[in-house]
Amino acid sequence: MEKFNFKNIKRKAGKLFENRLQAARVLEVRYWEPSTLIEVDLHMPFADIAKWDEVPYIKFKVDDLTFRDYTPSGWDAETSTCTIYIDAAHKGAGSTWARQLETGDTVSYLKIGSTYHKPVATSAVVALGDESSMGHLLALQKMVLPNTRFSGGLVIDNEHHRRLFHEYFWSPLEPVARRDNFGHHSLMEWVLQQHYSIENTVFYLAGNNIMVTQLRKMLRQQGYPSGQIKVQGFWS
Structure with a gap:
């Protein structure tokens, strides 16, 4: 009988997540000097960008079983592209991941969700x-x-x-x-x-x-x- 320890559970959980991941390609990475703010252009061919009628968020895989949410600042449904900004001024899995990104990299994301922020009819x-x-x-x-x-x-x-x-x-x-x-x-x-x-x-x-x-x-x-x-x- 297989021994169910923490490593086995983590490995099985990782496989479940991997089966649900989608891929995007890094088009360009720009650093704001000092490089604590990172701007990333992405091509997301599997995203239905035309339906983004509320401010969305994208849950990116930044490490094993580790995810961070980033909001695209702008997007183009015709080209399936968007831009994200990453605050990398602090230490963390997201900051480490962002600093390692290069043009041409493939990144993985678990889902695209809504923050439910949409402008209301007010002046x-x-x-x-x-x-x-x-x-x-x-x-x-x-x-x-x-x-x-x-x-x-x-x-x-x-x-x-x-x-x-x-x-x-x-x-x-x-x-x-x-x-x-x-x-x-x-x-x-x-x-x-x-x-x-x-x-x-x-x-x-x-x-x-x-x-x-x-x-x-x-x-x-x-x-x-x-x-x-x-x-x-x-x-x-």
Whole structure:
């Protein structure tokens, strides 16, 4: 009789996941100097990109039995391509995987899901996030029409990355300097300077879990109803 130890269980679980994986090809990898932010273009021939009508996420395999979710910032259904941004400023399986990617590599993903973030019909759609949610916020911007309804703040620690964001994108998103560890105080200070109306403003929060949780609490204290605050937290 086969001995069922932890290694056997892990091996069997790995085979189950492998049977469900889809493949994508790396078209290009670009590093923002300093290289703690990595931009990756992907060809995803098995993805039904035309159905991405909510901000999606892709669950990539980054190591054995280890997966990380990344949000495509933009996509083209005709060419089956998309771009993801990876915050590699911290140590972790996702950061290690991203730093090893090269043009022509094949990467595996388990599934494509929805974050259920989709702009509602209101005059002010406000996105708030950090480096880990750059792709998420840019994807939301892509969906807001007319684009004059969209604005937001993106807390970025590195000053050079803030400048690069302005250079690379046409976006109403404003890079905000990080003055606290998780970024919620910096973003709340920025929000208060904008004087948003309580009646018709809907906030979309995405980023590290602590920032998202605390920022939601701060917005509620300012009088914004919970129904006008959409959240998507990421583990760091």
